[in-house]
Amino acid sequence: MRFENLHDNTQKWIRAAVNEGHPAEAIIYTLHTDGHPQDINEAVYQYLQEIYPREQSPLIPDQLRSTESTRFAYDKEVQVLLTLDQPHVILFGDFLSSEECDQIVADSKPKLRPSTVINAVSGSYDTDNQIRTSYGSSFKRKENDLVKRVEKRISALTGCPEKHAEPIQILNYAPGAEYKPHMDYFDPKFSGNANVLAMGGQRYATLIMYLNDVDVGGSTVFPKIGLDILPRKGCALYFAYANQNGWLDHRTLHGGSPVISGEKWIATKWMRFDKYTGPLA
Ligand SMILES: O=C(O)CCC(=O)C(=O)O
Numbered sequence: 001m002r003f004e005n006l007h008d009n010t011q012k013w014i015r016a017a018v019n020e021g022h023p024a025e026a027i028i029y030t031l032h033t034d035g036h037p038q039d040i041n042e043a044v045y046q047y048l049q050e051i052y053p054r055e056q057s058p059l060i061p062d063q064l065r066s067t068e069s070t071r072f073a074y075d076k077e078v079q080v081l082l083t084l085d086q087p088h089v090i091l092f093g094d095f096l097s098s099e100e101c102d103q104i105v106a107d108s109k110p111k112l113r114p115s116t117v118i119n120a121v122s123g124s125y126d127t128d129n130q131i132r133t134s135y136g137s138s139f140k141r142k143e144n145d146l147v148k149r150v151e152k153r154i155s156a157l158t159g160c161p162e163k164h165a166e167p168i169q170i171l172n173y174a175p176g177a178e179y180k181p182h183m184d185y186f187d188p189k190f191s192g193n194a195n196v197l198a199m200g201g202q203r204y205a206t207l208i209m210y211l212n213d214v215d216v217g218g219s220t221v222f223p224k225i226g227l228d229i230l231p232r233k234g235c236a237l238y239f240a241y242a243n244q245n246g247w248l249d250h251r252t253l254h255g256g257s258p259v260i261s262g263e264k265w266i267a268t269k270w271m272r273f274d275k276y277t278g279p280l281a
Pocket residue numbers: 171179184208218219220221254255256257266268
Protein backbone atom coordinates (compact mmCIF):
# COMPACT_ATOMS: atom_id res chain seq x y z
CA MET A 1 0.00 0.00 0.00
CA ARG A 2 1.30 3.50 -0.94
CA PHE A 3 1.08 6.47 1.42
CA GLU A 4 -0.66 8.66 -1.19
CA ASN A 5 -3.46 6.07 -1.54
CA LEU A 6 -4.42 6.27 2.13
CA HIS A 7 -7.48 8.20 3.22
CA ASP A 8 -6.72 11.91 3.88
CA ASN A 9 -7.46 11.55 7.58
CA THR A 10 -5.14 8.57 7.90
CA GLN A 11 -2.36 10.48 6.14
CA LYS A 12 -2.90 13.40 8.47
CA TRP A 13 -2.85 11.16 11.53
CA ILE A 14 0.41 9.47 10.45
CA ARG A 15 2.07 12.84 9.76
CA ALA A 16 1.09 14.10 13.19
CA ALA A 17 2.26 10.91 14.94
CA VAL A 18 5.63 11.10 13.16
CA ASN A 19 5.95 14.80 14.03
CA GLU A 20 5.32 13.99 17.67
CA GLY A 21 8.28 11.61 17.50
CA HIS A 22 6.44 8.29 17.86
CA PRO A 23 8.51 5.35 16.56
CA ALA A 24 7.36 3.60 13.40
CA GLU A 25 6.55 0.40 15.30
CA ALA A 26 4.19 2.24 17.67
CA ILE A 27 2.44 4.04 14.81
CA ILE A 28 1.91 0.81 12.89
CA TYR A 29 0.74 -1.02 15.99
CA THR A 30 -1.91 1.65 16.64
CA LEU A 31 -3.06 1.58 13.00
CA HIS A 32 -3.43 -2.20 13.09
CA THR A 33 -5.30 -2.00 16.40
CA ASP A 34 -7.66 0.51 14.77
CA GLY A 35 -8.44 -2.06 12.08
CA HIS A 36 -6.17 -0.94 9.25
CA PRO A 37 -4.87 -3.77 7.09
CA GLN A 38 -1.44 -5.34 7.70
CA ASP A 39 0.10 -3.76 4.59
CA ILE A 40 -0.39 -0.23 5.93
CA ASN A 41 3.13 -0.64 7.38
CA GLU A 42 4.56 -0.26 3.84
CA ALA A 43 2.89 3.14 3.55
CA VAL A 44 4.23 4.26 6.92
CA TYR A 45 7.81 3.21 6.04
CA GLN A 46 7.50 4.87 2.63
CA TYR A 47 6.50 8.13 4.32
CA LEU A 48 9.35 7.83 6.84
CA GLN A 49 11.86 7.24 4.05
CA GLU A 50 10.67 10.41 2.36
CA ILE A 51 11.15 12.53 5.44
CA TYR A 52 14.28 10.79 6.76
CA PRO A 53 16.26 10.53 3.53
CA ARG A 54 18.04 7.23 2.87
CA GLU A 55 21.40 8.86 3.56
CA GLN A 56 20.36 9.23 7.19
CA SER A 57 19.09 5.80 8.08
CA PRO A 58 20.88 2.48 8.48
CA LEU A 59 20.33 -0.56 6.31
CA ILE A 60 17.23 -2.27 7.74
CA PRO A 61 16.53 -5.68 6.18
CA ASP A 62 12.85 -6.63 5.68
CA GLN A 63 13.02 -9.22 8.48
CA LEU A 64 13.56 -6.42 10.98
CA ARG A 65 10.63 -4.34 9.75
CA SER A 66 8.15 -6.80 11.23
CA THR A 67 6.00 -5.40 13.99
CA GLU A 68 5.32 -8.79 15.59
CA SER A 69 6.45 -8.91 19.21
CA THR A 70 7.23 -12.62 18.89
CA ARG A 71 9.28 -13.74 15.93
CA PHE A 72 10.28 -17.16 14.72
CA ALA A 73 13.99 -17.27 13.90
CA TYR A 74 15.15 -20.50 12.20
CA ASP A 75 14.34 -22.89 15.07
CA LYS A 76 13.26 -20.68 17.96
CA GLU A 77 10.67 -18.16 19.08
CA VAL A 78 12.30 -14.88 20.03
CA GLN A 79 10.67 -11.98 21.87
CA VAL A 80 11.04 -8.31 21.01
CA LEU A 81 11.54 -6.44 24.29
CA LEU A 82 12.51 -2.95 23.14
CA THR A 83 12.84 -1.05 19.89
CA LEU A 84 14.34 2.35 19.21
CA ASP A 85 14.10 4.05 15.83
CA GLN A 86 16.96 6.55 15.84
CA PRO A 87 19.51 5.16 16.34
CA HIS A 88 18.21 1.76 15.35
CA VAL A 89 18.28 -0.55 18.38
CA ILE A 90 16.30 -3.73 19.13
CA LEU A 91 16.51 -5.84 22.27
CA PHE A 92 15.47 -9.48 21.86
CA GLY A 93 14.57 -11.89 24.66
CA ASP A 94 14.89 -15.71 24.56
CA PHE A 95 17.36 -15.54 21.72
CA LEU A 96 19.55 -18.27 23.24
CA SER A 97 18.41 -20.95 25.68
CA SER A 98 20.12 -21.16 29.05
CA GLU A 99 21.80 -24.44 28.00
CA GLU A 100 23.11 -22.86 24.79
CA CYS A 101 24.62 -19.97 26.80
CA ASP A 102 26.31 -22.40 29.23
CA GLN A 103 27.66 -24.52 26.38
CA ILE A 104 29.14 -21.51 24.54
CA VAL A 105 30.83 -20.33 27.76
CA ALA A 106 32.22 -23.83 28.48
CA ASP A 107 33.53 -24.18 24.91
CA SER A 108 35.29 -20.77 25.06
CA LYS A 109 36.93 -21.04 28.48
CA PRO A 110 40.00 -22.98 27.29
CA LYS A 111 40.59 -20.53 24.41
CA LEU A 112 40.50 -17.13 26.19
CA ARG A 113 43.20 -14.53 25.41
CA PRO A 114 43.46 -10.79 26.31
CA SER A 115 41.20 -8.81 23.92
CA THR A 116 42.74 -6.61 21.24
CA VAL A 117 41.63 -3.38 19.56
CA ILE A 118 42.35 -2.43 15.96
CA ASN A 119 44.69 0.54 15.79
CA ALA A 120 42.95 2.86 13.28
CA VAL A 121 46.25 4.47 12.32
CA SER A 122 48.57 1.48 11.91
CA GLY A 123 45.92 -1.21 11.28
CA SER A 124 47.60 -3.52 13.82
CA TYR A 125 45.72 -5.48 16.50
CA ASP A 126 46.91 -4.15 19.86
CA THR A 127 46.10 -5.06 23.46
CA ASP A 128 45.27 -1.76 25.12
CA ASN A 129 44.52 -1.78 28.84
CA GLN A 130 43.12 1.75 28.59
CA ILE A 131 40.35 0.71 26.19
CA ARG A 132 39.60 -2.96 26.68
CA THR A 133 40.35 -5.12 29.68
CA SER A 134 38.33 -8.19 28.79
CA TYR A 135 39.41 -11.64 27.65
CA GLY A 136 38.13 -13.10 24.42
CA SER A 137 38.14 -15.86 21.86
CA SER A 138 36.37 -16.57 18.60
CA PHE A 139 34.56 -19.44 16.95
CA LYS A 140 35.37 -20.12 13.35
CA ARG A 141 32.18 -19.78 11.32
CA LYS A 142 30.23 -23.08 11.44
CA GLU A 143 32.83 -24.37 13.96
CA ASN A 144 30.42 -26.86 15.55
CA ASP A 145 26.71 -27.74 15.55
CA LEU A 146 25.83 -25.17 18.19
CA VAL A 147 27.69 -22.37 16.37
CA LYS A 148 26.00 -23.41 13.10
CA ARG A 149 22.56 -23.28 14.71
CA VAL A 150 23.17 -19.90 16.34
CA GLU A 151 24.52 -18.45 13.07
CA LYS A 152 21.43 -19.63 11.20
CA ARG A 153 19.21 -18.11 13.89
CA ILE A 154 21.04 -14.78 13.69
CA SER A 155 20.69 -14.73 9.93
CA ALA A 156 16.98 -15.60 10.05
CA LEU A 157 16.26 -12.95 12.66
CA THR A 158 18.33 -10.09 11.27
CA GLY A 159 18.27 -10.80 7.53
CA CYS A 160 22.07 -10.69 7.33
CA PRO A 161 23.33 -13.48 5.04
CA GLU A 162 25.59 -15.87 6.99
CA LYS A 163 28.45 -15.19 4.61
CA HIS A 164 28.31 -11.47 5.42
CA ALA A 165 28.72 -12.03 9.15
CA GLU A 166 32.01 -12.19 11.02
CA PRO A 167 32.92 -15.14 13.25
CA ILE A 168 31.25 -15.07 16.67
CA GLN A 169 33.49 -13.41 19.22
CA ILE A 170 33.28 -14.26 22.92
CA LEU A 171 34.15 -11.75 25.61
CA ASN A 172 34.66 -12.41 29.30
CA TYR A 173 34.89 -9.52 31.77
CA ALA A 174 36.10 -10.07 35.35
CA PRO A 175 35.23 -7.55 38.11
CA GLY A 176 36.76 -4.20 37.12
CA ALA A 177 37.00 -5.10 33.43
CA GLU A 178 35.34 -2.85 30.86
CA TYR A 179 35.28 -1.83 27.21
CA LYS A 180 35.40 1.98 26.84
CA PRO A 181 32.83 3.59 24.50
CA HIS A 182 33.66 3.05 20.84
CA MET A 183 32.05 2.66 17.42
CA ASP A 184 31.82 -0.80 15.89
CA TYR A 185 32.11 0.59 12.35
CA PHE A 186 35.50 1.32 10.83
CA ASP A 187 36.01 5.00 10.14
CA PRO A 188 37.26 5.10 6.53
CA LYS A 189 39.02 8.41 7.26
CA PHE A 190 41.73 6.44 9.10
CA SER A 191 44.07 4.64 6.75
CA GLY A 192 44.73 1.88 9.31
CA ASN A 193 41.17 0.67 8.72
CA ALA A 194 41.74 -0.05 5.02
CA ASN A 195 42.72 -3.67 5.71
CA VAL A 196 39.67 -4.55 7.77
CA LEU A 197 37.39 -2.72 5.31
CA ALA A 198 38.81 -4.84 2.50
CA MET A 199 37.65 -8.03 4.29
CA GLY A 200 33.94 -7.63 3.55
CA GLY A 201 33.27 -3.89 3.45
CA GLN A 202 31.85 -1.76 6.22
CA ARG A 203 30.15 -3.25 9.27
CA TYR A 204 26.54 -2.09 9.39
CA ALA A 205 25.16 -3.81 12.49
CA THR A 206 26.10 -5.67 15.66
CA LEU A 207 24.33 -8.37 17.66
CA ILE A 208 25.50 -8.76 21.26
CA MET A 209 24.27 -11.96 22.93
CA TYR A 210 24.31 -12.04 26.73
CA LEU A 211 25.49 -15.41 28.02
CA ASN A 212 24.97 -14.87 31.77
CA ASP A 213 23.37 -12.58 34.33
CA VAL A 214 25.89 -10.16 35.84
CA ASP A 215 25.48 -9.52 39.59
CA VAL A 216 26.30 -5.76 39.46
CA GLY A 217 27.52 -3.55 36.59
CA GLY A 218 28.57 -4.69 33.14
CA SER A 219 25.74 -3.05 31.20
CA THR A 220 26.08 -2.11 27.54
CA VAL A 221 25.93 1.69 27.59
CA PHE A 222 25.14 4.15 24.78
CA PRO A 223 26.36 7.42 26.30
CA LYS A 224 25.14 9.69 23.48
CA ILE A 225 21.52 8.63 23.92
CA GLY A 226 21.49 7.71 27.62
CA LEU A 227 20.63 4.06 26.99
CA ASP A 228 21.81 1.34 29.34
CA ILE A 229 21.11 -2.33 28.59
CA LEU A 230 21.53 -4.66 31.55
CA PRO A 231 22.93 -8.09 30.69
CA ARG A 232 20.30 -10.81 30.96
CA LYS A 233 21.15 -14.38 30.04
CA GLY A 234 19.77 -15.35 26.62
CA CYS A 235 18.90 -11.79 25.51
CA ALA A 236 20.44 -10.28 22.39
CA LEU A 237 20.95 -6.62 21.53
CA TYR A 238 20.90 -5.53 17.87
CA PHE A 239 21.99 -2.10 16.70
CA ALA A 240 22.62 -0.80 13.18
CA TYR A 241 24.72 2.17 12.19
CA ALA A 242 25.60 2.27 8.49
CA ASN A 243 24.18 2.31 4.99
CA GLN A 244 25.69 1.79 1.56
CA ASN A 245 25.92 5.54 0.92
CA GLY A 246 28.69 5.75 3.52
CA TRP A 247 26.47 7.29 6.20
CA LEU A 248 27.51 6.23 9.72
CA ASP A 249 25.43 6.75 12.84
CA HIS A 250 27.68 8.20 15.55
CA ARG A 251 24.78 7.95 18.01
CA THR A 252 25.59 4.24 18.34
CA LEU A 253 28.71 5.02 20.38
CA HIS A 254 28.63 2.28 23.03
CA GLY A 255 30.75 0.39 25.52
CA GLY A 256 30.72 -2.27 28.19
CA SER A 257 30.57 -0.57 31.59
CA PRO A 258 32.82 -1.97 34.35
CA VAL A 259 31.70 -5.19 35.95
CA ILE A 260 31.37 -4.50 39.67
CA SER A 261 30.66 -7.95 40.98
CA GLY A 262 30.27 -11.29 39.31
CA GLU A 263 31.56 -11.76 35.79
CA LYS A 264 30.17 -11.04 32.35
CA TRP A 265 30.10 -13.27 29.27
CA ILE A 266 28.89 -12.09 25.87
CA ALA A 267 29.04 -13.30 22.29
CA THR A 268 29.20 -10.70 19.51
CA LYS A 269 28.35 -10.99 15.82
CA TRP A 270 29.25 -8.12 13.49
CA MET A 271 27.57 -7.81 10.09
CA ARG A 272 29.12 -6.53 6.86
CA PHE A 273 27.74 -5.21 3.58
CA ASP A 274 29.73 -7.80 1.61
CA LYS A 275 30.98 -11.33 2.16
CA TYR A 276 33.38 -11.49 5.09
CA THR A 277 36.76 -12.84 4.01
CA GLY A 278 38.89 -12.10 7.08
CA PRO A 279 40.36 -14.44 9.71
CA LEU A 280 38.25 -17.50 10.71
CA ALA A 281 35.84 -16.94 7.79
O1 LIG B 1 30.48 -5.47 26.61
C1 LIG B 1 29.56 -4.94 25.99
O2 LIG B 1 28.42 -4.92 26.45
C2 LIG B 1 29.85 -4.28 24.67
C3 LIG B 1 30.70 -5.12 23.78
C4 LIG B 1 31.04 -4.42 22.49
O3 LIG B 1 30.86 -3.26 22.35
C5 LIG B 1 31.57 -5.17 21.34
O4 LIG B 1 31.81 -6.38 21.47
O5 LIG B 1 31.78 -4.55 20.27
